[in-house]
Amino acid sequence: MKPFFITTAIDYTNAPPHIGHAYEKVLADVIARWHRERGRPVFFLTGVDQHGQKVQQSAEKAGMTPAEFAKDVTAKFKALWKKLGVDYDGWAETTDPRHIAAVQAVLQQLHDQGDVYKARHSGYYSVRQEQFLTDKERNDQGEFGPEWGEVVFIEEENWYFRLSKYRPWLAEHIASHPDFVFPSFRGSELANAVAKEAGDLCISRPKSRLGWGIELPFDRDFVTYVWFDALMNYVTFAGYRAAANAGLPDFERIWPCDAHVIGKDILVPAHGIYWPIMLKAAGFEVMPKLLVHGWWNLGGAKVSKSAGNVVDPDALADRYGCDALRYYLMRDIATGQDADFNEQRLRARYNADLANDLGNLVNRTVSMARRYRDGVLAGAPADKSEDAVALEALGSEAARRFDAAMDGYQVHSALEAVWELVAAANGFVESSAPWKLAKDPSQAARLDEVLCVLVEAARLAAALAHPVMPSSADRILAQLGFSGNLAPVWGAVADGHRVGEPTPVFPRLEDDQAV
RNA sequence: GCCAGGGUAGCUCAGCGGUAGAGCAGGGGACUCAUAAGCCCUUGGUCGGGAGUUCGAUUCUCCCCCCUGGCACCA
Numbered sequence: 186m187k188p189f190f191i192t193t194a195i196d197y198t199n200a201p202p203h204i205g206h207a208y209e210k211v212l213a214d215v216i217a218r219w220h221r222e223r224g225r226p227v228f229f230l231t232g233v234d235q236h237g238q239k240v241q242q243s244a245e246k247a248g249m250t251p252a253e254f255a256k257d258v259t260a261k262f263k264a265l266w267k268k269l270g271v272d273y274d275g276w277a278e279t280t281d282p283r284h285i286a287a288v289q290a291v292l293q294q295l296h297d298q299g300d301v302y303k304a305r306h307s308g309y310y311s312v313r314q315e316q317f318l319t320d321k322e323r324n325d326q327g328e329f330g331p332e333w334g335e336v337v338f339i340e341e342e343n344w345y346f347r348l349s350k351y352r353p354w355l356a357e358h359i360a361s362h363p364d365f366v367f368p369s370f371r372g373s374e375l376a377n378a379v380a381k382e383a384g385d386l387c388i389s390r391p392k393s394r395l396g397w398g399i400e401l402p403f404d405r406d407f408v409t410y411v412w413f414d415a416l417m418n419y420v421t422f423a424g425y426r427a428a429a430n431a432g433l434p435d436f437e438r439i440w441p442c443d444a445h446v447i448g449k450d451i452l453v454p455a456h457g458i459y460w461p462i463m464l465k466a467a468g469f470e471v472m473p474k475l476l477v478h479g480w481w482n483l484g485g486a487k488v489s490k491s492a493g494n495v496v497d498p499d500a501l502a503d504r505y506g507c508d509a510l511r512y513y514l515m516r517d518i519a520t521g522q523d524a525d526f527n528e529q530r531l532r533a534r535y536n537a538d539l540a541n542d543l544g545n546l547v548n549r550t551v552s553m554a555r556r557y558r559d560g561v562l563a564g565a566p567a568d569k570s571e572d573a574v575a576l577e578a579l580g581s582e583a584a585r586r587f588d589a590a591m592d593g594y595q596v597h598s599a600l601e602a603v604w605e606l607v608a609a610a611n612g613f614v615e616s617s618a619p620w621k622l623a624k625d626p627s628q629a630a631r632l633d634e635v636l637c638v639l640v641e642a643a644r645l646a647a648a649l650a651h652p653v654m655p656s657s658a659d660r661i662l663a664q665l666g667f668s669g670n671l672a673p674v675w676g677a678v679a680d681g682h683r684v685g686e687p688t689p690v691f692p693r694l695e696d697d698q699a700v
Numbered sequence: 701g702c703c704a705g706g707g708u709a710g711c712u713c714a715g716c717g718g719u720a721g722a723g724c725a726g727g728g729g730a731c732u733c734a735u736a737a738g739c740c741c742u743u744g745g746u747c748g749g750g751a752g753u754u755c756g757a758u759u760c761u762c763c764c765c766c767c768u769g770g771c772a773c774c775a
Contacts, residue, residue: 304775306775307775308774308775310775341775343775345775368705370704370705371704371705371770373703373704374703374704374705374769374770374771377702377703377704377770377771378703378770378771381771381772384775387774387775449769449770450769450770452770453770453771479705479768479769480768480769482768517712519713521705522705522706523705523706523768523769524712525712527711527712529711530711530712530724533711533712533724533725534712534724536735536737537723537724537725538723538724540735540737541735541737541738542737542738544734544735544737545734545735545737545738546734546737546738547734548733548734548735548737549733549734549735549737549738550733550734551734552733552734553733553734556733557733597713601722601723604723608723608738611737611738611739612738612739612740614733614734614738614739615731615738615739615740616739618731618732618733619733620731620732620733623733687734689734689735690735691735692735693735693736693737
C-alpha cells in the first residue's frame with residue numbers, strides 16, 4: 186500500500202514557535218496517527234526552514250552566526266514537538282547537505298532546460314531593511330519614510346524562474362482537479378490568483394547581500410532565495426534525488442503527497458503557484474494535494490497581557506497537559522476556518538468534555554467494575570439486552586462517522602461523534618443503574634452485561650479519540666484493562682477480563698488552578 | 701476596489717424553502733457508581749439591515765452594513 190504522505194509547512198527559524206505552529210503540526214499529527222491506527226503506512230514529514238534573510242538578521246542581533254542561531258531555534262521547535270506528541274517520520278532542515286545537493290540538482294536542470302534566466306533590475310533599495318521598495322512603501326508625500334533608513338537607487342542582476350511559461354498548465358490543473366486544494370473555496374481563491382499572476386519568480390540573491398543560503402550551481406555569485414529552497418524540502422526529504430544510502434525513504438513509493446498541511450497565508454503564491462510549477466518544471470506528472478487550514482486569532486484582549494505568554498503552546502502544555510491542548514486545538518476549530526483562541530474556553534472544554542464526560546465515564550466504569558465484581562468482568566452474553574444492543578449500534582455508528590469525518594479532515598466533527606457516544610454511555614449508566622442491580626442477586630447476569638457494555642463503550646471512545654490525545658487515551662485504555670487495542674469496533678471484552686486502577690486521567694480544574 | 705469566508709440563544713456553532721436546533725453557561729429536580737461529576741426537566745433568539753421571488757424565507761435573488769482573510773503591491 187502506498188504510504189499516506191503528509192507534510193506540514195516547515196517553520197522559519199527566526200523566532201520561537203507559537204500557537205499557530207503548534208496547531209498545524211498537531212493537525213497533521215492527528216491525521217497521520219489516524220491513518221496509522223487504521224493500518225495504513227504513513228510518512229509524516231515536517232521540519233524547519235533555516236535559510237534566508239530574516240534568520241541572518243536575527244542572528245546578527247543576537248550576536249551569533251546564522252548557523253548557530255538556526256540551530257538554537259530548531260532545538261526549540263523539536264522540543265515542542267516532542268512535548269506535544271507530534272510524531273513525525275521525517276525531519277527537514279534546509280541546511281542538510283542532502284537537501285542542498287538535491288536543490289542544486291534541480292536548479293541545474295532548470296538552468297539546462299532554459300527555465301531560468303538572468304536579468305537586471307533597478308529600483309529603490311532600503312539598506313536597513315535589505316529590500317527593494319515599491320510605490321506601496323511611499324507615504325502620503327510620495328517619499329519613503331524614515332523606517333526604511335537610507336534608500337538608494339541601485340541596479341542588480343538576478344536569476345529568474347519562468348513561472349509564466351507554466352501558468353496556463355497550472356490554471357488547467359486547478360480547473361480539472363477539484364480536490365487539489367481543500368477547502369474548495371481556497372481553490373477558487375487560488376484560481377483567481379493564478380489568472381492574475383503574470384511575472385516570473387526571482388530565485389536568487391547576490392552573495393554580496395545575502396550569504397546565508399544555497400549557492401546556485403551555475404552561478405557561484407548567488408544563493409537561492411525565498412521559496413525555491415524551502416519548498417523543495419517536501420520532496421528532498423522524502424527521498425527525491427537522494428542517494429540509496431542517504432537514509433531517506435524510497436521516493437517512488439511515497440509520492441504523491443496526499444496532504445500538504447499549510448496555513449492560508451502561504452497558499453498564494455508560494456504553495457499554490459510556485460510549488461506546483463516548480464514540480465512541473467522538474468518533470469513531475471502527479472501533483473500533491475493541499476490542505477489549507479485557518480488561523481487562531483487572539484480576539485479576546487485579556488489573553489496575553491498579564492502573563493505575557495499565555496498563548497505560548499509550551500506553557501499551555503505545561504499547564505493543562507499536551508493532550509488537553511491537542512484536544513482543544515482540534516475540537517474548537519473547523520478545519521479550514523478561523524477560530525478565536527481563548528484560554529477560558531480551553532478550560533471550559535477541559536472540564537466539560539474531558540473531566541466530566543469522558544474522564545468521569547471511565548472512572549465510574551472502572552470503579553463499579555471493581556466494587557461489584559472485584560475488577561473481573563464477564564464477556565458479552567449470548568442473548569444481549571435491547572439497550573445494550575442499542576448502545577453498541579450507536580458506538581458503531583460513532584466509529585463510522587468518526588472515520589468519515591476524518592477522511593474529510595473534519596477533526597472537530599469526528600470528535601463530536603465520539604462525545605455523542607460518551608454521552609450515550611453516561612446515559613446508559615443512569616438508565617441501567619448498576620448500583621441497584623448490585624443489591625439484587627437475581628440481577629447478577631444483568632449487572633455483568635451492563636459492566637461489560639460500559640467497558641466496551643469507554644474503550645471504543647478512547648480508541649477513537651486516540652489520534653487526538655494519544656497518551657491520555659493510552660492511560661484510559663490501561664485503566665480499562667487494555668493495551669494497544671485501538672480497533673474502532675465493539676467486542677474487546679473477553680470472559681475474565683480484568684480492569685485496572687481508577688485514577689482520574691483529567692483531574693477537574695478548579696477556578697484558576699492548573700492541572 | 702475586486703474576490704472569498706463569516707454575521708443564528710450569554711458563549712462556540714449546526715441548520716440552508718414550510719415561521720428555529722445542539723453543546724457549554726444560567727435555573728429547577730430526582731439519584732448516588734463516579735473527578736460535588738453524571739442523568740432528567742428548563743429559561744433564553746424580531747436567524748446583521750432592507751427589498752424581491754414564493755402559498756410560505758433563517759434557508760433562494762438583489763442592494764446595503766459589519767468582521768476576517770486574499771488579491772490589487774515586494775525585483
